[in-house]
Amino acid sequence: MNTRTFALAATLLLGGTLDTPAQDSYPSRPITIVDPFPAGGPVDTVGRVLAERMRASLRKPLTIENVVGAGGSIGIGRVARALPDGYTIALGILNTHVVNGAIYKLQYDVVKDFEPIALLANTPLLIIAKTAVPANDLTGLIAWLKANPDKASLGTAGVGSPQHIAGILFQQLTDTRFQFVHYRGAAPLMQDLVAGQIDITIDAPAISLPQVRAASIKAYAVTVRTRLASAPDIPTVDQAGLPGFYPTAWFAFFAPKGTPKPIIDKLNAATVEALAAPEVRARFADLGLELFPREQQTPEALAAVQKADIEKWWPIIKAAGIKAE
Secondary structure, three states: OHHHHHHHHHHHHHHOOOOHHHHHHOOOOOOOEEEEOHHHHHHHHHHHHHHHHHHHOOOEEEEEEEEOOOOHHHHHHHHOOOOOOOOOOEEEHHHHHHHHHOOOOOOOOOOOOOOEEEEEEEEEEEEEEOOOOOOOHHHHHHHHHOOOOOOOOEOOOOHHHHHHHHHHHHHHHHOOEEEEEEOOHHHHHHHHHHHHOOEEEEOOHHHHHHHHHHHOOEEEEEEOOOOEEEEEEEEHHHOOOOOOOOOOEEEEEEOOOOHHHHHHHHHHHHHHHHHHHHHHHHHHOOOOOOOOOOOOOOOOHHHHHHHHHHHHHHHHHHHHHHOOO
């Protein structure tokens, strides 16, 4: 019997904390949001912005706990084994709840062992480089990479991370070759890009835009069809010469499988309220994040998006031979 099963059985034998009265009084103590990536990265930023606002509606603190390693699978695995009482939830992304299922031998199922709570936001990516890279636009960058096959390095936040998947697609579309350098998160990746230790990456605006604004790195394009309101001077990939290159990544809340629906509903309502708050919307816009429409901020919509992305990305990942190191 695993830890989660034992805890659940013990709870029920002792009279249960998952009965209707407990659900009605939920939450009665602080809630832990497990962020499976290092502090300082885009996932961490999203979690802290929402935790602060959700505290007001749930009337209990929400604390962020960074449980890192193995592409986010260690932290997400902890949530999969947690008691389904609403006091431990995961802040997941496309990679933790889609990509990892194709590249890791997990001790949990990315679909069957979780209850969807809500889609939070979607992030485009920026194609960026250290300042010493000689190219000043995207077509120039592609030409430089072609002229120097296997000499440049692209940093990622780990095997199967958004940067890694986007980099694989970039190579395929541009017929370029470069080395991948895998880090334990987006924050150390950005530190080395600014320091000039790696050449390029394809990263979220939440962590890269401040460095672009400080002129610490170069930005070539954003991977969506329209320019970012927070960075209107950065062209889209269509405008910059790489049409159709649209890798993005979503953020979402998940609970352990078996979490009662009334608790899921309370967490969803608090999330939706937070996403509607002007200060949250402004902060997310500044980070280059796109909010999902209200009708997509539901558990059902999250389940549908996850299913569609598994069907889209798993064949691509397996064809590329991407495996956890």
